[in-house]
Amino acid sequence: MKQENKSLEQLTVAYQLLRWTLLVLPVAIMVGSLVALFLWLLDKATHYRFEYGWLLYLLPLAGVLIYWLYRLGGKNAEKGNNLIMDEIHQPGGGVPARMAPLVLLTTVITHLFGGSAGREGTAVQIGGSVAGWIGKKLGLTARDIRILLMTGIAAGFGAVFGTPIAGTVFALEVLAIGAMRYDALVPCLIAAVLADIVCSSWGISHTHYHILYTGVSSSFVPFLKTDFLLLVKVILAGVAFGLTGFLFSWMIHAIKYNANAYIKIPWLIPVVGGVMVILLCYVVGTRDYLGLGVYSQSPDGVSIINAFSGTSTISDWSWLWKLIFTAITLGMGFKGGEVTPLFFMGATLGHTLALLLGAPVDLFAGLGFIAVFAGATNTPIACTLMGVELFGANNVLYYAIACFTAYYFSGHSGIYSSQRLVVKKYNQ
Structure with missing residues (x-):
C-alpha cells in the first residue's frame, strides 16, 4: 500500500508539472514579448533624450500627462508592485489588465523627458497584469491565481535583466521578510526561463558587466585560498x-x-x-x-x-x-x-x-x-x-x-x- 501511495504521489507531481507548464506558457510568451517591446522603446527614448536635450525642460508637463493618464484610466493600477503583492497575500479585486500598457507607456515617458527611474518595476507590473488577466480568463481558483501572479513577477524580472534564476528566487523572496513559500518554485522557474528566452528571441540583448578579479590567497595564511x-x-x-x-x-x-x-x-x-x-x-x-x-x-x-x-x-x-x-x-x-x-x-x-x-x-x-x-x-x-x-x-x-x-x-x-x-x- 505504501509503495502504491508513493507511485500515486509521483504521478500527481508529474500531472502538476505538466499543468503548470501549460498555464505558465502563455504568461511567459506575452510577458517576454512585452518586456522586449518595453526595453526597445526604453532604448529609443534614451537615445532621443541624448539627442534632443531640450526634452528635459518638458519633464514637468510630462508629469502632468502621467498623472492624468492614471487619473482617467488607472484606478487601482496606481499602486503598482504593491497591488500585485497585496493580491498574492490576500486576493481582492485582482490585478487589472490595464496596468501593463499604462505602466509601459508612462515609464517610457518618464525616461524620454529625463526622469531618474528604472525598469524592474515596470517589468514586474507587466508580468503581474498579464498573469492576472490570464488567470481570470481561465477561471482559475484564488490559490492558482496567486501562484500565477508570482510567475508573472518571475517572468518580468527574469526577462528584463536576463537573470532567470534570480528572477525565480526574487518572486519567492520579495513577498515577505524572513520566509519563502516553495509551492510556486517550479512554476516561477519555468516562467522566468521561458520569458527570458522569448525576450532574447526578439533580438533584445542585455548589458554585460565584467569582474576581472579572480581572488588571491591570504598573505597571512598562504595555504588558504581566501583573502x-x-x-x-x-x-x-x-x-x-x-x-x-x-x-x-x-x-x-x-x-x-x-x-x-x-x-x-x-x-x-x-x-x-x-x-x-x-x-x-x-x-x-x-x-x-x-x-x-x-x-x-x-x-x-x-x-x-x-x-x-x-x-x-x-x-x-x-x-x-x-x-x-x-x-x-x-x-x-x-x-x-x-x-x-x-x-x-x-x-x-x-x-x-x-x-x-x-x-x-x-x-x-x-x-x-x-x-x-x-x-x-x-x-x-x-x-x-x-x-x-x-x-x-x-x-x-x-x-x-x-x-x-x-x-x-x-x-x-x-x-x-x-x-x-x-x-x-x-x-x-
Whole structure:
C-alpha cells in the first residue's frame, strides 16, 4: 500500500508539472514579448533624450500627462508592485489588465523627458497584469491565481535583466521578510526561463558587466585560498551598502508622504518634482544622473558601466546624487522601477569604497551593484544569485557576504510597503 501511495504521489507531481507548464506558457510568451517591446522603446527614448536635450525642460508637463493618464484610466493600477503583492497575500479585486500598457507607456515617458527611474518595476507590473488577466480568463481558483501572479513577477524580472534564476528566487523572496513559500518554485522557474528566452528571441540583448578579479590567497595564511583582509573590507562595504538601501527606502517614502501632505493640488506634485530634477541638473553640473544610468551620453561620464573601471569622473558622492534624483522622480509621481538606479548607487558607492579601502574596483562595484538592491528589497538570496548570473561564480563568497550583510543593516523597511515581516532579522 505504501509503495502504491508513493507511485500515486509521483504521478500527481508529474500531472502538476505538466499543468503548470501549460498555464505558465502563455504568461511567459506575452510577458517576454512585452518586456522586449518595453526595453526597445526604453532604448529609443534614451537615445532621443541624448539627442534632443531640450526634452528635459518638458519633464514637468510630462508629469502632468502621467498623472492624468492614471487619473482617467488607472484606478487601482496606481499602486503598482504593491497591488500585485497585496493580491498574492490576500486576493481582492485582482490585478487589472490595464496596468501593463499604462505602466509601459508612462515609464517610457518618464525616461524620454529625463526622469531618474528604472525598469524592474515596470517589468514586474507587466508580468503581474498579464498573469492576472490570464488567470481570470481561465477561471482559475484564488490559490492558482496567486501562484500565477508570482510567475508573472518571475517572468518580468527574469526577462528584463536576463537573470532567470534570480528572477525565480526574487518572486519567492520579495513577498515577505524572513520566509519563502516553495509551492510556486517550479512554476516561477519555468516562467522566468521561458520569458527570458522569448525576450532574447526578439533580438533584445542585455548589458554585460565584467569582474576581472579572480581572488588571491591570504598573505597571512598562504595555504588558504581566501583573502581574509579582503573579507573584512567586503563586510565593511556591506554595512555601507545596507545603510544606503535603508536611506533610499526612507527617502522615497518620506518624499511621497510629504508631497501628498503639503501639495494640495495632486497634479502639481509631478510638476514640482520635474522642476526639482531640472534644478538639480544645474546644481551638479551634469545630466548623468537622469534615466537608467547604465551608460552616459559622454563615454567617460558617470554610469554603471564606468563604475567598474578606474575612471576619475565618478565622484565620492555620485551614489548620493543618484539616490536623490531617483527618490524625487519616483516619490513625486513619475513611473518606473527602483532597481536599476539602486544598481547605479551601489556600483558607484562600491567604486568609491574600493579606492578608499585599497580593494579591487571592479569587484566592489559589482558587490555594490547587487548588495544595495539586496538591502532595499530584502532579497539577499536572489541578489547573490544575480551576481553569479551577471558576473560569474568566481567571487560568489564575496557576493553572499556583501548581500547578507547589507540585508541585515538595511533594517526591516524596504521600497515595497506591501512586503510583510514574517521573521525579524535579529532577536530583540
